[in-house]
Amino acid sequence: MAGYRYALSILQAEFALTQVLDRPVTGRIFFEQVIRENLDIGRPGQVQLIFGRRVNRRTPGRFRTRVITEGVTPSLHVDYKRSRIKQYHKEDQALRTETTINDTRDFGVGRLLRNLPELRRIGFTANRRMLEIEQISHDCAxxxxxxxxxxxxxxxxxxxxxxxxxxxxxxxxxxxxxxxxxxxxxxxxxxxxxxxxxxxxxxxxxxxxxxxxxxxxxxxxxxxxxxxxxxxxxxxxxxxxxxxxxxxxxxxxxxxxxxLALVSPQAPAESPASLQRSFRTAEQAVNTWCDQVKIAA
Missing domain, CATH: 1.10.10 (Arc Repressor Mutant, subunit A)
Incomplete structure (x- = not known):
């Protein structure tokens, strides 16, 4: 039709880096240690290093580190504006780092398909920077x-x-x-x-x-x-x-x-140990939740 034209655009782009590990158990041990020692990676100062973008009080979005467990597999999530980076132990064989760009304008790039090479550079650079920033205190493997x-x-x-x-x-x-x-x-x-x-x-x-x-x-x-x-x-x-x-x-x-003496069922109920109190609080919370679920059902 006269007066109309079309152009391909990018609504979402995902760029992944997969590093295959020697043994499944090695990968799991390594990634769990990565999570444990890098819980601050979602802070603004770390995020601006990963994405190469200045972060200040006016930057939209929530800057946090999220650890989400699906089954027995944890994953690490970091947000920047409407985009995010995710890291997880893939199929018990590899460490996978994925940058998902949901809005190209988060990085000052247009949506037209011709901008894909620049988005690719941004995505893979973010993956590599995240790996460079992450640190562990010892060789857990x-x-x-x-x-x-x-x-x-x-x-x-x-x-x-x-x-x-x-x-x-x-x-x-x-x-x-x-x-x-x-x-x-x-x-x-x-x-x-x-x-x-x-x-x-x-x-x-x-x-x-x-x-x-x-x-x-x-x-x-x-x-x-x-x-x-x-x-x-x-x-x-x-x-x-x-x-x-x-x-x-x-x-x-x-x-x-x-x-083990403190958390044993045979331990005195009046024990002042903070470890025992914490376990009992957690146990009570789980029992309360189970009761609520049964009532709701």
């Missing part, structure tokens, strides 16, 4: 590997070393004995460690024979926690052994054991 190596048997040069399971009382007693100052300073023999180990298990030294102690020493050595002093019958802790033993024993005695 490495930590998981180290922990799981200790929880499983290990094979070294055809020799099998049984696992050092975290909650095993024998393992806790063994590692508590290792971190005695006298052993750290000058090393120890089979007999030295046997005496301390027996006391920590509530036994007399004579109730643990040298053969059993040799078994434990071999287990520690093959896991890399101790090493034999050359040309002697003495052993000494390795750096890995000292750090692992301290971490195992301190977490168990100072966090896990007292924490």
């Amino acid at each position: 490495l930590g998981e590997d180290v922990f799981q190596d200790l929880q499983r048997p290990r094979h070294v040069d055809g020799q099998r070393a049984p696992a050092l399971r975290f909650a095993d009382p024998n393992v806790q007693a063994l590692l508590n004995a290792l971190v005695m100052f006298v052993f750290i300073a000058r090393g120890f023999t089979n007999q030295d460690l046997r005496q301390a180990y027996a006391v920590l298990l509530g036994l007399r030294p004579g109730e643990i024979d040298p053969g059993r102690m040799s078994y434990e020493l071999r287990r520690l050595r093959l896991h890399g926690l101790i090493e034999r002093v050359p040309k002697t019958h003495r052993y000494r802790l390795t750096n890995l052994g000292l750090q692992t033993a301290l971490f195992y024993t301190r977490v168990y005695s100072r966090i896990l054991r007292p924490g």
